[in-house]
Amino acid sequence: MARRGNQEGTIRRRSDGRWEGRAAVSVGGRIVRRSCYGKTRTEVQSRLRELTREMTRGTGLAETHQTLAVYLSGWLSDERLGLRPRTWERYRELVTQHMIPELGRVQLAKLTVPQVQALLGAKAASGLAPRTVSHIRAVLRTALGDAVRRELIGRNVASLATPPRLPDRLIEPFSPDECSRILQGADAFDIEGIVALALGLGLRQGEILGLRWRDIDLEGCALRVQMSLQLVHGDYALVEPKTTRSRRTLPTPAFVNRCLARRRVEQEADRLRAGELWHEPIPDLVFTTALGAPRNGTSVTHTFHRLLKAAGVPQRTSHTLRHSAATMMLGAGIDLKTVSTVLGHSQIGLTADTYGATLPGLKLEAIASWDCCKRERRVCELRPC
Numbered sequence: 001m002a003r004r005g006n007q008e009g010t011i012r013r014r015s016d017g018r019w020e021g022r023a024a025v026s027v028g029g030r031i032v033r034r035s036c037y038g039k040t041r042t043e044v045q046s047r048l049r050e051l052t053r054e055m056t057r058g059t060g061l062a063e064t065h066q067t068l069a070v071y072l073s074g075w076l077s078d079e080r081l082g083l084r085p086r087t088w089e090r091y092r093e094l095v096t097q098h099m100i101p102e103l104g105r106v107q108l109a110k111l112t113v114p115q116v117q118a119l120l121g122a123k124a125a126s127g128l129a130p131r132t133v134s135h136i137r138a139v140l141r142t143a144l145g146d147a148v149r150r151e152l153i154g155r156n157v158a159s160l161a162t163p164p165r166l167p168d169r170l171i172e173p174f175s176p177d178e179c180s181r182i183l184q185g186a187d188a189f190d191i192e193g194i195v196a197l198a199l200g201l202g203l204r205q206g207e208i209l210g211l212r213w214r215d216i217d218l219e220g221c222a223l224r225v226q227m228s229l230q231l232v233h234g235d236y237a238l239v240e241p242k243t244t245r246s247r248r249t250l251p252t253p254a255f256v257n258r259c260l261a262r263r264r265v266e267q268e269a270d271r272l273r274a275g276e277l278w279h280e281p282i283p284d285l286v287f288t289t290a291l292g293a294p295r296n297g298t299s300v301t302h303t304f305h306r307l308l309k310a311a312g313v314p315q316r317t318s319h320t321l322r323h324s325a326a327t328m329m330l331g332a333g334i335d336l337k338t339v340s341t342v343l344g345h346s347q348i349g350l351t352a353d354t355y356g357a358t359l360p361g362l363k364l365e366a367i368a369s370w371d372c373c374k375r376e377r378r379v380c381e382l383r384p385c
Helices: 041-057 068-082 085-103 113-125 130-149 176-189 192-201 205-209 254-277 297-311 320-331 336-343 348-361 364-368
Strands: 010-013 019-027 030-038 222-225 228-232 235-239 248-251
Touching: 010 041, 019 041, 030 041, 068 085, 068 130, 085 113, 085 130, 085 228, 113 130, 176 192, 176 297, 176 320, 192 205, 192 254, 192 297, 192 320, 205 228, 205 297, 248 336, 320 336, 320 348, 336 348
Parallel strands: none
Antiparallel strands: 010 019, 019 030, 222 248, 228 235
């Protein structure tokens, strides 16, 4: 389509249907060009006039030639308040360790799809896990998406780059017999309640360690997932759960309720033994050390691996307890939507994608044989006590 000129610059309609206006001014003997975009010619004409005025006054030019390193550093700073602390730390790690060293000197406006593709290829060739490479692309795509909305660039080249192929996630939950052995041995390692909540309701570790007694209704056999415990700049803090659906109220199976009741008695005994040394940086937590401090997630994970060794169970991550809870619920005939709600997934498709492949191999009779209670040899029921 022919371009139409006016006193501010040129306007054209792009192949994607949007209108683009281009302005050019002379700065220090060289031509500096900027573009703006809109859904209609009239909208672009208005933006183009303002852009031209800014460029003529000398404003709006500083961002034209900024490097990707400068842009990403500013973007990270802007995002800090809007992201969960752990998410922001992960973004910062990916930006500073992978993006800036490779592409930091490239001008934001001149970044190309081949350059992004080369970055992903180099990271994959270096042995970086495919999922991490995918995360690099996802974070860069998000950052460049904001640049498009701010009209600093015309297109998001990261979204046009081909993402790495991710291997199928192989879920290997603990067997019913393994679950029974793990739960029966957990008390000796002081993580019985933690294991019970992970196996009975599939709670994430941060959600478990962030539970407060005000969230527990022992008489009504229910609990509310309200917060998650995280290390924020070296200190423990309660933060919002991962998603809106992560805030949920759940019925507690009978064996989970019994474990929580025992945990309350144990905590009161710890408080009496500690005396003046008892200190709760975060009041009312269900899971605390012998002196009242929050339980450290890494320490809990190490303890869990020692428990697996003592129980004669092959080593798997503590997150496998959550997978085991999900597969047992599905195997017991609980519908996918309910399981998704219990797990706090952001959408039911995530539950289906994660556990759909395991459904054909689930056997209800194996689930029914699971003896989950260490003190009372009875089958675990998914309904509340």
